Amino acid sequence: MPRPKAILFDLDDTLISSSGERQEVWAEAFAPHLHRFAERTEAELTREIEAELRWFWSDPVRHREGRLNIAQTRLDVIGKVLARLGIADATLAADLSEAFRVSRDKRTKLFDDAHTVLDRLKADGFQLCLITNGEGAVQREKVRRFDLGHRFHHIQIEGEHPFGKPEPAAYAHALKTLGALHGEAWIVGDNLEWEVAVPSSLGFDRCIWFDGFGRGLPKKATVTPTHSLTRLRDLLPMLDPA
Numbered sequence: 001m002p003r004p005k006a007i008l009f010d011l012d013d014t015l016i017s018s019s020g021e022r023q024e025v026w027a028e029a030f031a032p033h034l035h036r037f038a039e040r041t042e043a044e045l046t047r048e049i050e051a052e053l054r055w056f057w058s059d060p061v062r063h064r065e066g067r068l069n070i071a072q073t074r075l076d077v078i079g080k081v082l083a084r085l086g087i088a089d090a091t092l093a094a095d096l097s098e099a100f101r102v103s104r105d106k107r108t109k110l111f112d113d114a115h116t117v118l119d120r121l122k123a124d125g126f127q128l129c130l131i132t133n134g135e136g137a138v139q140r141e142k143v144r145r146f147d148l149g150h151r152f153h154h155i156q157i158e159g160e161h162p163f164g165k166p167e168p169a170a171y172a173h174a175l176k177t178l179g180a181l182h183g184e185a186w187i188v189g190d191n192l193e194w195e196v197a198v199p200s201s202l203g204f205d206r207c208i209w210f211d212g213f214g215r216g217l218p219k220k221a222t223v224t225p226t227h228s229l230t231r232l233r234d235l236l237p238m239l240d241p242a
């Protein structure tokens, strides 16, 4: 099997778990503020906000704008839900939004084999790129917090460039920086469009879907990845020269 020259990794829900434990995150965020909700229950509010968030993130244009200003997006979504529920409290949306951020950040963890796998791949001579969407400052802070900076030859954050995934220019720029062609590269990530469908159409050698929470392929998925992993370390045998 030809060895790839370069391997591109997504960040959120690929190297770090950003979206797990949503119920716990909301429960903790709501807890100090429950007395401000009158007869509304925490479960009801969580349902409403999650539904609004699903709607918000379902559109690619809204998604792009939203992820490049995540604090404002969260505030707007929570504010909209509170208004719809007839809760007129100017500071509540801001307090909930901040409480959500703190609670979610506290639960964000590195997948336990991420460092080992990256260090092994780097030592084996692969060119490694972290390619992530989102705001520069927000994503840089995650890179710092999880000690990822020195593990990559190139770190590419959407907010620091005029392009992001799934724009072909984003992948092309990363590959050019690493000195690899599309056909000489693998990409690993949890987003079926950004890390499977689009790079596959662009000619990446392998597009590997990462299912770190073991949820399986969504029923509505329109793409079937040729490779799926639930643990990053399962990437290593795929790269052994045997």
Ligand SMILES: [Mg+2]
Pocket: 010, 011, 012, 013, 014, 189, 190, 191
């Ligand atoms: Mg991701």
